Amino acid sequence: MKLNLDFHPRFFSTLQHYDRSIFLSDLLAGIIVGIVALPLAIAFGIASGVSPEKGIITAIVAGLAISLFGGSKVQIGGPTGAFIVIVCGIINDYGIEGLTLATLMAGVFLIALGVMRLGTIIKYIPYPIIVGFTSGIALTIFTTQVKDLLGLNVQSLPADFTGKWMAYFSATSFDLWSASIGLLSIVIILLVPKFSRRIPGSLVAIVVMTVGVVLLKQYGGVETVETIGDRFRISSSLPSPSVPALSWEGMRGLLAPALTIAVLGAIESLLSAAVADGVTSDRHNSNTELIGQGIANLLSPLFGGIPATGAIARTMTNIDNGGRTPIAGIVHAVVLLLIFLFLMPLAQYIPMACLAGVLVVVSYNMSGWRAFSALLKNPKSDVLVLIVTFLLTVLFDLTVAIEVGMVIACLLFMRRMAETTAVKEILDEIDASTETDVKLEHEEHLVIPEGVEVYEINGPYFFGAGNRFEDVTENRPGRRPKVRVIRMRKVPFVDSTGIYNLSNLCRRSQKKGIRIVLSGVNPHVHAALKKADFYTLLGTSENICPNINVAMRRANELLEESEKEKK
Numbered sequence: 110m111k112l113n114l115d116f117h118p119r120f121f122s123t124l125q126h127y128d129r130s131i132f133l134s135d136l137l138a139g140i141i142v143g144i145v146a147l148p149l150a151i152a153f154g155i156a157s158g159v160s161p162e163k164g165i166i167t168a169i170v171a172g173l174a175i176s177l178f179g180g181s182k183v184q185i186g187g188p189t190g191a192f193i194v195i196v197c198g199i200i201n202d203y204g205i206e207g208l209t210l211a212t213l214m215a216g217v218f219l220i221a222l223g224v225m226r227l228g229t230i231i232k233y234i235p236y237p238i239i240v241g242f243t244s245g246i247a248l249t250i251f252t253t254q255v256k257d258l259l260g261l262n263v264q265s266l267p268a269d270f271t272g273k274w275m276a277y278f279s280a281t282s283f284d285l286w287s288a289s290i291g292l293l294s295i296v297i298i299l300l301v302p303k304f305s306r307r308i309p310g311s312l313v314a315i316v317v318m319t320v321g322v323v324l325l326k327q328y329g330g331v332e333t334v335e336t337i338g339d340r341f342r343i344s345s346s347l348p349s350p351s352v353p354a355l356s357w358e359g360m361r362g363l364l365a366p367a368l369t370i371a372v373l374g375a376i377e378s379l380l381s382a383a384v385a386d387g388v389t390s391d392r393h394n395s396n397t398e399l400i401g402q403g404i405a406n407l408l409s410p411l412f413g414g415i416p417a418t419g420a421i422a423r424t425m426t427n428i429d430n431g432g433r434t435p436i437a438g439i440v441h442a443v444v445l446l447l448i449f450l451f452l453m454p455l456a457q458y459i460p461m462a463c464l465a466g467v468l469v470v471v472s473y474n475m476s477g478w479r480a481f482s483a484l485l486k487n488p489k490s491d492v493l494v495l496i497v498t499f500l501l502t503v504l505f506d507l508t509v510a511i512e513v514g515m516v517i518a519c520l521l522f523m524r525r526m527a528e529t530t531a532v533k534e535i536l537d538e539i540d541a542s543t544e545t546d547v548k549l550e551h552e553e554h555l556v557i558p559e560g561v562e563v564y565e566i567n568g569p570y571f572f573g574a575g576n577r578f579e580d581v582t583e584n585r586p587g588r589r590p591k592v593r594v595i596r597m598r599k600v601p602f603v604d605s606t607g608i609y610n611l612s613n614l615c616r617r618s619q620k621k622g623i624r625i626v627l628s629g630v631n632p633h634v635h636a637a638l639k640k641a642d643f644y645t646l647l648g649t650s651e652n653i654c655p656n657i658n659v660a661m662r663r664a665n666e667l668l669e670e671s672e673k674e675k676k
Contacts, residue, residue, distance in 0.1 A: 114224060115223070115226055115228075115394065115396040115397065116223070116224075116396070116397050116400050117180070117394055117397050118177065118178045118179065118180070118397060118401065118435075119179065119180060119181060119182045119393075119394070119397070119434075119435055120176060120177050120178070120179075120434075120435040120436075120439075123182060123434040123435060123436075127434065127436075131433055131434060131436075132436065134431040134432070134433055134437075135431070135432055135433060135434055135436040135437040135440060136436075136437075136440055137430060137431055138427050138428075138430040138431045138432030138433075138437040138440075139427075139432065139436070139437040139438065139439065139440020139441045139443070139444060140440060140441075140444055141307060141309075141426065141430045142185055142423055142426050142427045142430070142432070142437065142438075142440075142441040142444075143440065143441040143442070143443070143444025143445050143448070144309060144312055144444065145309040145311070145312065145423060145426050146168050146172070146185070146187055146420075146423055146441060146445060147165070147312065147445060147448055148309070148311040148312055148314075148315045148464075148467055149187075149188075149311065149420075149423070149467070149471070150164040150165045150167065150168040150187060150188055150445065151164050151165065151337075151456060151459070151464065152164070152311075152464045152467045152468050152471070153188040153189065153190060153192075153193060153415075153468075154167070154188060154415065155337070155341070155461075155464060156190075156193045156197075156250065156253060156254070156464075156468055157188070157192065157193050157196040157197055157200075157415055158196060158197045158200040158201070159196075159200070159205070159208075159415060160341045160342070160343075160344075161337055161341060161343065161456055162343065162344055162345070162449065162453060162456075163413050163414055163415060164188050164415070165445055165448070165449050165453070166347075166348070166409075166412050166413055166414045166449070167187060167188045167409050167414035167415050167416075167417050168187035168188060168417075168442070168445050169442050169445045169446050169449065170405070170408050170409045170412050170414055170442075171186050171187055171188075171405035171406065171408065171409040171414060171417030172185065172186045172187045172405075172417070172438060172441055172442040172445070173438075173439060173442040174186070174401065174404050174405035174408050174409075175378075175401050175402060175405045175417070175419065175438065176435040176436075176437075176438030176439045176441075176442065177401075177435065177439070178397075178400065178401035178404045178405075179397065179398050179401030179402070179419075179435065180228075180382070180393045180394030180395060180396065180397030180398035180399075180400075180401060181381075181382040181385060181386075181391075181393035181394075181398055181419070181424075182389070182391055182393075182433065182434050182435060183385050183389060183391075183424060183427050183428050183432050183433070183434075183435075183437065183438075184378070184381060184382055184385065184393070184398070184419045184424055184435075184438065185419070185420055185423040185424045185426075185427050185432075185437075185438050185441060186378070186402070186405055186417050186418060186419050186420065186438070187417050187420055187423065188414075188415055188416070188417055189377060189417070189418055189420050190246065190247070190250055190468070190471050190472065190475050191243070191246055191373055191377055191418070191475075192370070192373065192374075192415065192416045192417075192418070193246070193249075193250055193253070194246050194249045194250070194502070194506065194507055195366060195369055195370060195373065195416075195506070195507050195508070196208060196415055196416060197253075197268075198366070198506050198507075198508075199211050199363075199366050201268055203362070203363060203366075206353055206354070207359070207362075207363060208410070208415065209353045209410040209413075210353050210355070210359055210360065210363055210367075210410075211363040211366045211367040211370060212367075212370060212406050212409065212410040212414075212415065212416050213353070213406070213407060213410050213411075214360060214363060214364070214367035214371075215367045215368075215370035215371040215374065215403075215406050215416060216371075216402075216403045216404065216405070216406035216407035216408075216410075217403065217407070218367060218368060218371035218403070219371050219374060219375060219399050219400070219402045219403030219406060220399070220400050220403030220404065220407075221403075222371070222375060222399045222403075223396045223397065223398070223399035223400035223401075223403060224396075224400065226396050227396075227399070228379070228394070228395025228396035228397075228398065228399050229395060230372075230375055230376075230379070230399075231375070231376055231379045231380060231383070231395075234376060234515075235491075235494060235514075235515075235518040236484075237484055237487075237491045237492075237494040237495040237498065237514075237518070238494060238495075238498050238511070238514040238515065238518060239376065239380075240477055240480050240481055240484055240495060241481075241494065241495045241496070241497070241498025241499040241502065241510070241514060242498050242499070242502045242507060242510050242511060242514070243475060243476075243477055244476050244477055244478070244481050244499055244502075245498065245499045245500070245501070245502025245503045245507075245510060246475065246502060246507065247472040247473070247475040247476035247477070248472070248476070248503055249270065249502065249503055250468055250471065250472040250475070251468075251469055251472040251473075252270055252273050252274065253273070253468075254465040254468045254469055254472070255273070255277055255465075256277070256465075257287070257291070257335070257461040257462055257464070257465035258287075258288070258291035258292075258462055258465035258466060258469060259283045259284075259287065259288045259291065259462075260283050260284025260285075260286070260287025260288050260291075260333070260334075260335075260462060261277060261280040261282075261283045261284075262280050262281050262282045262283065262284075263276050263277065263280050269504075270503050270504055271504070284333045284334070286325070286331055286333055286334050287333065287334050287335065287460070287461075287462040288462070290318050290321070290322065290334060290460050290462040290463055290466075291462035291463065291465050291466045291469075292466070293314075293318070293466075294314040294315075294318055294462070294463040294465075294466030294467065295314075295466045295469055295470055297310060297313055297314040297317060297318075298310035298311055298313075298314050298466065298467065298470045299470065301313050301314075306429065307430060309426075310470075311467045311470070314463055314466065314467065315459055315463055315464075315467070318459075318460055318462075318463040319455075319458050319459050319460065319463070322334050322336065322458065322460045322463075323458055334460050334462065335460065335461045335462075336457060336458055336459060336460050336461060337456055337457050337458070337459045337460075337461065337464070338456075338457025338458065339461075340461065341457075343453060343454055343456055343457045344453070345449060345450060345451075345453035345454055347412070347449075347450075348412055348413045350411040350412055351411065352411065353410075365508050366508060368508075369507055369508040369511060370406070370416045372511060373418070373507065373511075374402055374406065374416060374417075374418040375399055375402070377418045377419060377420075377421070378398055378399070378402050378418045378419035379395055379398060379399075379419075380419075380421065381418075381419035381420060381421040381424050382395070382398055382419060382424075384421055384424070384425070385424050385425070385428060388425070388428050389428060398419075402417075402418060402419070405417050422474070423441075427441070481495070481499075490521040490524075490525070493517065493521070494514055494517050494518050494521065497513060497514060497517060498510050498511075498513070498514035501513055501514070526569065526571070527571075529568045529569070530566070530567065530568030530569055530570060530571075531566075531567045531568060532564060532565070532566050532567075533564070533565055533567070534562065534563065534564050535557065535563040535564070535565060535596075536557070539555040539557070539563070539657060555657065555658070555661060557661075558664070558665060558668065560590055560591040560592065560668050560671075561590060561591070561592045561593075561594060561661075561664045561665075561668065562590040562592070562593045562594070563593075563594045563596065563657075564593065564594070564595050564596065565595075565596040565598075565599070566595065566596070566597055566599065566600050567599045567600075568599065568600070568601075569600065569601055569602050569603070570597075570600050570602075570603045570604075570607035570610075570611075571602070571603065571604040571606060571607050589621060589622075589623065590623055591622065591623060591624065591667065591668055591671050592623065592624050592625075592626060592664045592667045592668060593618060593623055593624070593625050593626070594626045594627075594628055594657075594660050594661065594664055595611075595625065595626070595627050595628065596628045596629055596657060596660070597627060597628065597629055597630045597631075597634060598628070598629030598630075598631070598656075600630075600631070600634055601631070601633070601634075602633060602634060602637070603634050603637050603638065605641070608637065608638060608641045608643055611638075611643065612643060612646060615643075615646040615647065616646065619646075624648075624652070624667045624671075625646075625647055625652065626647075626652045626653075626654060626660050626663050626664055626667070627647070627652065627653050627654065627660075628654045628655075628656060628657050628659070628660035629654075629655065629656055629657065629660075630653065635653075651663060
């Protein structure tokens, strides 16, 4: 069997018509995106529970791989806020080795999704689930940053959401300098875009606050503001690639977290690529994008990195500054590499409160509160999925939220599908002017004779609606008919449960002396019924009619046969 692999990295196709002007545009965009990505990579690394350099290494390795092997021309990859919650959970439960193994497994899953051409996976994730877990992640990120943002005196911070807030409210004191730096950082980040779109507000805040804290410590005697160097040991040397120990027991325990990383990475990267398509009028290859994301998540942990995916904000920054090909993403990775090699020691002076301010703004932008509030006005079933996913993400973890949210969404979808299927009885006569399959030359109506019942199934006849026909026929008052005509012209498909219920109906009807005639069965349904050997229950192929005219003539013939049998 030949594997038809849909893997066509955009990097190689864009080189065919590459020229100097495009390179200069990509170069400028790549430099700007690299500078924008620096504070975010550091912040995401620390918030995820790893050292700051691991966040930058992830942006370098994964960003380079996504640009080289991805299916979008302008996608920028790296660590994102969406992974903070799941990465923290894995580290708490399995340690750094567990995170490395889970990320490798997620890379394999992403490649498998792309190889199996499941790049349209995002279409099957209900929108309320995406908004629910995104908003939940945003609230969780904000919760994790309150301590550093305000400089709260909390000795040990619980891992769970409610525990954190109880610890915050029971804190005995806070550091005024740290709180001022954190809040002022937020103000700077929000104000800078009003003056310049090209200069990242987060970078301005980090530079200004870092310089301010250094001056306060040297000349003001302020020693209470915690910096990265106070909490982490900074290294500017590139780690050698290493493969973790692989064991079946370890992989089995990490299956659910790895799947969560893969699904989350697929959703975010494909969303980012789709948003970029809308701006650039391009069209990404979703299967190639998933394979590229998988390769990135295979390489990143080998160098000590964390999970990565396409980043919407950095991708839009790339587009806004003229990025036109994957070369811009490669330049962004090179810029981060140069900063890592030559300027990384300076990161030790960055105040933790400032990074907390950066992540608070990230969580606000990520929250999607407008979409959340708009969904609250939608049908109750969508609101239920939204609220449940949101609460499970906040109170438990993302793995549980996605699993339960998908189950609830599927159940509600089945219910809606079942509600679209109706079974009704047609009484007395059939109006030729409203029924497309009625063909009469001299009459306007097709009269239903006494002793014949006509029912119509409108919609898919599957397990969700299988018993509906029984409810209609069994509860009908009056004399017992001799013939039942079942119109199936509006049945697009039938499943095994529908066939089972139709078979039971035929058997019960035959025991009562009632003959069954089918009308207007479409080719797909006809093939399914024939394959299931359903037609043997009807006794003869004459009871399978192409339209209601033929079905009514057959019903009259069966009535005459019944009368003759009585005589």
